[in-house]
Amino acid sequence: MTLNPLALPDTDDADAWTRFVDERADTALTRARAIVADLKDGSTRTADEVLNLWNDCDIEAANSSTFVSLLSEAHPDPAVRELAEAKLQATTTFLTQRGQDRDLHKVLSEVDAGALDATATRLLEHVLRDFRRSGVDADDATRARLTEINDRLVVVSQEFSRNVRDDVRSIMITPDQLAGLPEDYIADHPADADGRVRITTDYPDMIPYLTFARDRSARLALSHESTNRAWPANDPLLHELVELRAELASLLGYDSWPDFDAEVKMIKTGDAIGEFIDRVSELAEASARKDFAVLLERARADDPSITELFGADHSYYAELVRREQFDVDAQRVRRYFDFTRVRAGLLEVTGRLFGISYDEVTDAPAWHPDVTTYDVVRDGRRIGRIHLDLHPRDGKYKHAAQFDLVTGVTGRQLPEGTLVCNFPRELMEHTQVVTLFHEFGHLVHHVLGGDQQWSRFSGVATEWDFVEAPSQMLEEWAWDADILRSFAHDADGEPIPTDLVDRMRTANEFGRGYNARTQLFYAALSYRLHLERPADHTAMVRELQARHSLLAYLPDSHFQAAFGHLDGYSSGYYTYMWSLVIAKDLFSAFDADDLFAAEVAGRYRDAVLAPGGSADAADLVAEFLGRDYSFDAFGRWLGGSDAGPDGDHRSS
Template sequence: MPESPLEPLTLPTDPDAWLAFADERPRERLDRVAAIDARLIAETGLTLRERLALWNEADIALAEAAAPSHLISESHPDAAVRDAAEKQAQAVDAAQSRRLLDRDLWGVFADADADTAGLEPDEQRLLDHVRRDFRRGGVDLSDADRDRVRELTERDTELSLTFSRNIREGRRQIRVPASSLEGLPADFIDEHPVDEEGMVTLTTEYTDLMPVREYAHDRAVRHALVGAYNDLAWPENEPVLTELLAGRAERATLLGYGDWADYETETRMIGSSAAVATFLDRVAEAAAPAAAAEYERVLERLRRDASDADAVTIADFWYLLGALKREEYDVDAQVVRSYFRFDRVLDGVLATTGRLLDVQYVPVDAPSWHDDVRTYDVVRAGERLGRIHLDLHPREGKYNHAACFGLAPGISGRTLPESVLLCNFSRGLLEHDEVVTFFHEFGHLVHDILGGHQKWGRWTGVATEWDFVEAPSQLLEEWAWDAEALASFAVNDEGQPIPADLVDRMRTADAFGRGLEVTRQLGHATTSYRLHVDRPADLQTAVDGYYRAASPVTPLDGSHSYAGFGHLTGYGACYYTYQWSLVIARDLLSAFGDDLFDPATATRYRREILEPGGTRDARDLVRTFLGRDSTFDAYRDWLAGE
């Protein structure tokens, strides 16, 4: 491969070096920010363009401190390194809060209107955003209120990190009789030895949870494991969440917002708290007919196994969908999973996205934080565009869901973008749902790399409005359902590719349960929103009510799923984002027509949606790609199974 003018990060190779990387490197970046701020305040003769350029330097330094700190705190196998990284993540957030409360720093930009002549559009946009940030930070409040906002903001960071740590370290397990595992795949049973008492230990890791909830005939086993998972990080996170919600409500009031959702949505496409409620109502109305009809079918199917059952619970949901798809659509999930051995899926995700986005992934032998990590350079026409790191299997102390984390912010001509996937896939066979998840998270990864070539640190990578950021990843899920894409890597151990007619049946079967799945997502979105807006005193009762109102599929009695709802930190009141983005994603998909690999459409998508990063408003990106504003139509058709 030709030499690139930019080199990726060189990661440490020993424990002491990792501690220094986690602790000293962010400190150095924060010192750099402090020096920039001092210069901005002291050098009164700087032009507005020079001030904006210095602000950008500080943005870049903050990103270089924040991204690896959050990643390492969730992934490094050494608890001391995780703790050091977590402390620095907290320090970065505190520094960002303090800057936006600094009146001297605010003065550098507050009275700049007379100097804006001659600014480029991107410079003017940056100035507008910086001013908005200062206002949202509370710079114009009284001294007492500013101090209180600072306290609340720093406490929010501390509580959020604690909430996430409790989830990460909250692994639970149950013991069940070996005889109760009927229905589970043979490879799963082989991997779970029977102890001297005839019992098998199951954990809340995805590698156990997903097969059990999908295949276990024994309803009690499903309920026990899903119940343990729904109590992840409870009771530890109960007081943490209570304080987090109270602090956010107080901060919103101090800053002049109606509620925390109003504060969060001001910078997003949706625009207001009231618009979130309206949108969720619209989705509920669209999903209701399909969900009602589907629920009758799954309840009837449950009663074949449990004649006295009066409700389908969340612990029954996936099992019953799988049973109906097997019995009525001839889609046996265990047959399907036989085509998705992990290594072949990994190769398939790389090959599929490489073809779609005109890139190659070149394996790199480079240091990382764990032997599981696979590193690749992302290359086009011999030019290295960035680097990705794939950390894809569960282990103790690691982030226990699936997400994309930044490592290095890409800055044009200066820094290569680097991003990381933290997932928890089996090393053997994957469920097709996990294949879909892999494509989804990889969508974030390639967005961060391809969009990571910007001048402005603020808008590099996936730094779009937060309720648009899921659209590219949700769009990429469609390739996990495409017969042409699957034929290239979905091969069983006998070397037989997945039959095209099975893929067709899978797609047909996927439409069944879609309405119920959307109502399940509405439960999450309603919980996220209402906890921040209503501020209920009794979290368990309120959340139970939110889920029961959103979906006919009921939560388990007495569960505390909110304690393990990791999105309540980063997404706050705005889990609605997933359905909002899905409306856009279904619309974007319509541009591809019948050929998901059409080169002209793929190139246009890459250039007009992914590569701009956050340099333009999301509505403009969508309008440019579609030639019109996005509509609800494609989403409504998808809900109807069309």
Template sequence: MTTPEPLAFPTDPAGWTAFATERPTAAVAVVADVDARLVAGTDLDAAARLELWNDAEIALLAATNESYLLSEAHPDAAVRAIAEEQVQRLEALSASRLLDRDLFQAMAAADAAAEPADAAATAADLDDQQRRLLAKVLQDFRRGGVDLPDAERERVRELTDRDTELSLTFSRNIRDGRREIRVTPEALAGLPQDFLDAHPVGDDGLVVLTTDYPDLMPVREYARDRATRTAIVAAYNDLAWPENDPVLAELLAVRAERAGLLGYGDWADYETEPRMIGGGGKNGGRAIAEFLDRLDEASADAAQREYGILLARLQQDDPDATEVTIADLFYLLSTLRGERHDVDAQLVRSYFRFDRVLPGLLATTGRLLDVEYVPVDVPTWHADVHSYDVVRAGARLGRIHLDLHPRDGKYTHAACFGLAQGVAGRVLPEAVLLCNFARGLMTHDEVVTFFHEFGHLVHDILGGAQRFARFTGVATEWDFVEAPSQLLEEWAWDAGVLSSFTANADGEPIPADLVERMKVADGFGRALEVRRQLGHAQVSYHLHVDRPADLQAATEHWYDATSPVKPLRGRHPYAGFGHLTGYGACYYTYQWSLVIARDLLSGFGGDLMNPDAAARYRREILEPGGSRDAADLVRAFLGRDYGFDAYREWLAGR
């Protein structure tokens, strides 16, 4: 088997413009050729049809991934604009293929050829992976609308293309929507000295704060001045508003009409059909509601108890306070953890310098996953990017690119972007982290986020040696994909792991007893955090299913009704809720997969660096990618079906 080479990036502006335009054009040509051969190839057997389909998917996925990445990360606005146009072109091509009746008949013929009438005619038989691919492809065609009458098929095409266009606009408005506030130096009381040093007083006597994470997160956790916390969270809650108000309203309408034309009750039913929660049926929307009700029942009483403690503590600072808002939550949790458990968040932060966390994470996951990360000096889209080959026993398994600090025009949250979908012997898997971490000291929350996103990255690489592009990397059911990342967060809470790379100004690692207190303290507020996540899930579900006329009022209602911690009134957080495009009605995914992740943790038997458990985890969970159903992966690792008990115990702080 040949060893594929990694991508080669341009080194100059003209090269990037060509990269952004010519590679998608070449991919479109490949797909057109494949599709013509499929339609004309009446003599092709089932296996040959699937191989051709795989050829087209390899080309299409590569071009689409590259374009999405450039649209979110390239520093040149002109290149980002070209990439967005290419995303629309490529997504339109993907959708149009699933509406092409001739192409559908070509693949349906593969299904017929795979079931020969003569039992002795075994030559056309397919193996398990081929059958799995064929079933998924035919399901895609049906979900794409290929069986609809002509007029409805054409309307589905229009709606699908419009969904892509609106989603790109929604994301661009968030990416470009950074807000600023100005406060007096006194308003920053409680912030660490290095933060103050990095935010000098301007000529007007005020300090500028932005909604970028390196400003937002420390201010909402450390600022003692309630008005300052409220101001920055309010600005963040109005990110991309009012620009995204009409965009989201139309997007919800487009999705509802599309779901109806395709025969689904609503967008939630459509999205969940191929996922774990949907079970292949068309009642996934009801299953979401039932799952959210289960979370509600599991967390309601504990959240009310926690809220009472938070409100009492807030009233020590502000006797007139009558409610805890989302702008108070992180400050109060941090304060109470310090007072109740002797966990000083700023002391904790002093141990986590970015330039130690990065190599520490690489060393930890390298040992866990039996890989090495070998730095490579290659051109990329920005000087901040660190690139590494992922190597085991001298063989290169893939390549990763880490783009970890904020800049203008870049994706504003933290996420893993697939770049090259690995195919055994044909395509080397590559993936990218786009994050917005501080360059100096990191909060522990940022470290946990780093481990989480890195979990997606290694899943993409280790699962990237599949035969078919459809099943490579993180291409499992969408509501399982977060579980490996949530599991990897646990290594950011392990005293032994943290002692291996942390150091304060005196070079001393974080003490084990402090880590233990951090873990105990983290149990306080856990139910409220579940309620916060439940609020996000309710908003994503109900905006798509109810389609309210007043997005602001509906969003505020669901946050208000879900958690005792109150939203800031009159704000528009839905306009900056980036997951409404990719996750749609299904933000429930984060808690669904967390139920699984908490159970997966039991497979390590209390020793996170257990080599036997780690090897079994790699083999049964990460390396298969999407080649098997997620429930089967979990069953293979745990030796049983996953359950809710571990999650319930975690929620109770045990």
């Protein structure tokens, strides 16, 4: 059966998009409600018939929510974004009500699991677990309060995210404070009529400035603006999010929100999160302090009065150390990474790796002219569609993420996903290239895992603390010299030199430990804010930054207000580091001298990505590796050794 992609409005008219959002979201939600009514109509049905109706309801609920989640963050018209947020709230209310419906729960709980195959049995187990975690067994008053909490959580989360997205701050500098920046950056930032230059907190402005600008006072000023985005507006919202989550967990019988949240992840318990953070912090200690001492010494060579380094110092002095001690100049490196060539190279590399191809659909409708669209083809058959929305604009999501557009279902719906990022239109930093590979890993996982009978298991539907592992592993392909030379060419067409890539890889080992400690600071903050719920969030930021990160707290800053992951990941930011443990282990199965080796690449695709969420992540990994995952490869990597189990060098 040939499946067609979602028919988006073929216009930039906001009214047409408003009608599309209204009609698609309302129609899908109406169908979902009707299916619930059918399930409860008293008819005698087989186990398969009950689960297939449930699956139909899941499909409609996803169809009412995934596309509006994307449009609420990416559509250029504020009215469309606002309507999309409202539709997402409506779906959340429906799902809360469905999860607390005792008559519906009775229907599902009476299904004969013995009549189901293994995957359907897994689905039933997940559904019954969800009912329990929704409070279906609670009294009427408790269920009513749980509904209020869930509805309010959506509203507060949207407002929190909106404040981060819309609060673009800036500093005004003099042209001489552009010293150290690349020529093209300087050309793109001319002085205004008053002789001043505006630098914003948007990534294409901020990241190069913090990396190359020689003026420390300006770097600190820009960093201060960035870490104060959405402050003070998000302070009461974050307090409310944390308190509502704690109340929800308590009403359901859990000791804390981290316990509730971790139950459905690989880590299983809240206490295990704290133990994991401490374990990795100890592993990183020696490497972190050794490299950080080098960084501080280099800063003091410029200014002997410097006794501590801030985030605004880190990028700049790490770049100087790489340039002076490893002969890696990021300004020289970036001239090999033209955005258009990088995008083409990414498609070529991932297509070859996973046995797929990408056909650009030049006439595909989209929500903005920047969006490029491709059909994903395998063995001559379209298996999905992807949309790349990769440049910044006003009102758009400010970070980098993959958003589902359509949930893939075997024989019924084509999986479609979107990358929403903020990359420059011309030359990219290599770190941005790595980020693009990372985010594309989510996108290809969504498509390759999108051929599932059960909507619940489609795409990136694994445990949340495994979600990042496939993307983190794909970063490795952005560090291989031969792979980079296939698309990283300068303006004269010369490929990036192999010896430069070798030096980049060596230089990349510098700072690995203290960068890990910074990530652990973020993880500890997300965990302990939800565990302890302090009255003063900024005080906890200062405490945990001093404990875990070697970078100093920037006075009068409020990082937590713009830390968007506190919304989506809540207490689970540890998942980035947890996933990295698994990613390094997964990569140990590949041959560093032949990253396109068909046997291992195909086995990884089919064992880890294609199953989606139809099996536990630990089982997917064991199927691929032939053993349970371990800390061994991660420990070697964190300690500064990239040797795989056979002694071969592994890129990072």
